[in-house]
Amino acid sequence: EDQVTQSPEALRLQEGESSSLNCSYTVSGLRGLFWYRQDPGKGPEFLFTLYSAGEEKEKERLKATLTKKESFLHITAPKPEDSATYLCAVLLSGGSYIPTFGRGTSLIVHP
Amino acid sequence: KAGVTQTPRYLIKTRGQQVTLSCSPISGHRSVSWYQQTPGQGLQFLFEYFSETQRNKGNFPGRFSGRQFSNSRSEMNVSTLELGDSALYLCASSLSGTGNTGELFFGEGSRLTVL
Numbered sequence: 010e011d012q013v014t015q016s017p018e019a020l021r022l023q024e025g026e027s028s029s030l031n032c033s034y035t036v037s038g039l040r041g042l043f044w045y046r047q048d049p050g051k052g053p054e055f056l057f058t059l060y061s062a063g064e065e066k067e068k069e070r071l072k073a074t075l076t077k078k079e080s081f082l083h084i085t086a087p088k089p090e091d092s093a094t095y096l097c098a099v100l101l102s103g104g105s106y107i108p109t110f111g112r113g114t115s116l117i118v119h120p
Numbered sequence: 121k122a123g124v125t126q127t128p129r130y131l132i133k134t135r136g137q138q139v140t141l142s143c144s145p146i147s148g149h150r151s152v153s154w155y156q157q158t159p160g161q162g163l164q165f166l167f168e169y170f171s172e173t174q175r176n177k178g179n180f181p182g183r184f185s186g187r188q189f190s191n192s193r194s195e196m197n198v199s200t201l202e203l204g205d206s207a208l209y210l211c212a213s214s215l216s217g218t219g220n221t222g223e224l225f226f227g228e229g230s231r232l233t234v235l
Contacts, residue, residue, distance in 0.1 A: 052226030105176045112162035
């Protein structure tokens with residue numbers, strides 16, 4: 010059973026059409042939750058770290074939020090250049106400092 | 121500053137062969153992690169090296185090995201290649217490991233195809 014589940018697997022939006030990506034986790038003892046962006050043919054690029062429920066982080070059109078069992082990446086008025094795969098990862102407390110990644114959400118924004 | 125550099129970017133091998141991939145981390149970064157990325161499994165952790173020592177290891181067979189040199193550059197080796205080893209192999213560096221920040225700096229990866 011996956012510890013980190015991302016949904017939807019794929020999402021198509023029109024430019025300007027806001028939406029949210031979900032990352033849910035089944036583990037307890039969360040040390041941190043991370044969001045990455047990955048463009049085709051490239052390695053993932055770090056976006057945010059969230060540490061505790063209620064925390065929010067923003068960067069341009071992206072806002073990440075965290076609850077006790079899931080995180081949302083809200084995309085406001087997306088542009089075609091926001092098209093990418095978005096990955097989330099969790100880091101557990103008390104264990105090795107190795108994050109567990111979800112399988113990602115592939116986002117395509119049409120002009 | 122220069123990012124994480126991985127070589128080669130693309131390679132094709134046949135079953136039974138072995139392959140060595142190289143990673144040069146960001147200057148000053150002492151932790152290097154390796155990941156395998158496939159469409160079916162996503163990003164899977166292989167191992168992490170810190171100051172020339174393997175600090176963490178993922179759930180991969182012994183055919184997968186790695187090492188880190190005194191200048192923090194790292195190599196990973198896969199012996200007796202299988203078709204299922206076809207994947208994008210990503211290297212990530214950080215100052216001292218993921219720690220609490222979660223910030224890993226990834227290279228562009230080495231795309232391995234096994235025929």
